[in-house]
Amino acid sequence: MHARPPLPSLDLNADLGEGCPDEALILPWISSANIACGGHTGDAASMRASIAQARAQGVAVGAHPSFPDRAGFGRRAQALDAAGLLALGGELARQLQDFQRAAAAEGATPQHVKPHGALYNQAAQDPRLIELLLTLLPREAPGLALVALAGSPLAATARSAGMPVREEGFADRRYTAAGALQPRSEAGAVLQEIADGVAQGLALARGEAVTTAGGTPLHLRIDTLCVHGDGLAALPLVRALHEHLNAAGIAVRAPASRKT
Template sequence: MTDPVIDLNADLGEGFGRWQLTDDDSLLSVVTSANVACGFHAGDPSTMRRVCETAAERGVRIGAQVSYRDLAGFGRRAMDVPPDELADEIAYQIGALEVFARAAGSRVAYVKPHGALYNRAVHDTEQAGAIVAGIRRAAGPLPVLGLPGSQLHAAAQAAGLPAVTEAFADRAYTAAGTLVPRREPGAVVHDPDAVVKRSLGLARDHAVTSLDGERVEVDVQSLCLHGDTPGAAALARRVRDELTAAGVRVAAFA
């Protein structure tokens, strides 16, 4: 039996101008995939360039973290965007990041929606299809990182794009395997010990305990470590060290 393998991804470049939210340099020493904000929910050209350069230097895979156009709400507010317009905005964001990725000697290797767009694409076939259309418009068949069983993954597979499943060690799950909305109590797991324990369970057993105490099976190839929480870099390092000690190989998804 081969040892389990897991990719570690984090949301990076989530600042704007003089405002910096994520400890990009420290997190890029831990993760294997970097979801880089493309300017619609966070990020600016100089930040995108710096993150791409550091990621390329350290062999970290660069992904486009695309979002609704919502700087004020950090991309976490529900929006109704016509499918053609959304597809264009997805393509625009990927194209912007690709410029800096290529300048750094790398490329955009996958796409992950952010915030409200991510959650909307779990159930909304139209918005999921628009995301996939935007990806194909900008970059062809890039892998799509998302929730297992989502409409986003169904749309990606129908269009011939690889679907990469991910899980969240610091987010609460429903018994149905979806994320508990952030507005609800207990939606975010703050206890570092609990995050580490959940990371190990997801990587080794592909399972997590839901908010109401049920065991939930989760098909996971990549584990998301949120970069916008206090102490995120130290926690990410601890998670990686504990995974390695438990015999889990940390590597970018195939």
């Protein structure tokens, strides 16, 4: 498969509002911020503070809802029966409502919704969670783009349903041959070296293959590139990515803004 021409611009996003001490320093290097909504961490005050900082830097903001799992930082897989799915729908609706109230209080217009952690990974594949999100989001967050794992059934199904979708790649996570993110419990799942993250991010931006956990090449088409804000090297990585993308002729820019 041949690489496509580099994108003229690319959205560079980070997960913020999670208590990272470098958050204010990360913001100048990104174009979109995914703000924790109180499921895995965060509260009304942290949401407002992060939204205000992002708005001051001209960074687009979106909701980052998760399983209600503060003890596991939203990264523990959940087995859900019918009652659990119903309860989750109510919980996610609450998180989205809380985020939108915080955004309104800060005069910001939300642009997207990106599920967090285990919810993100499970919803990428699980038909029941896909159905839940595709029912919930048009009601609770109409018009907001869904950020989903590039090449996933969630991304494809949401696009077929007419929802705005941003397919996401990761600079700091290793992929499996199937295009999923390698579980964090496995060695090598998080790329620790800045050079490795920059190389993977640039390859994704250029449409080139990245090397999977098993050593096979993987091609993904992406609209947005993520760096986890809670990573130990988040600040130097996002700064280096921004600089290397610009040097490659790829501007770091959020998608066209949604107006209220």
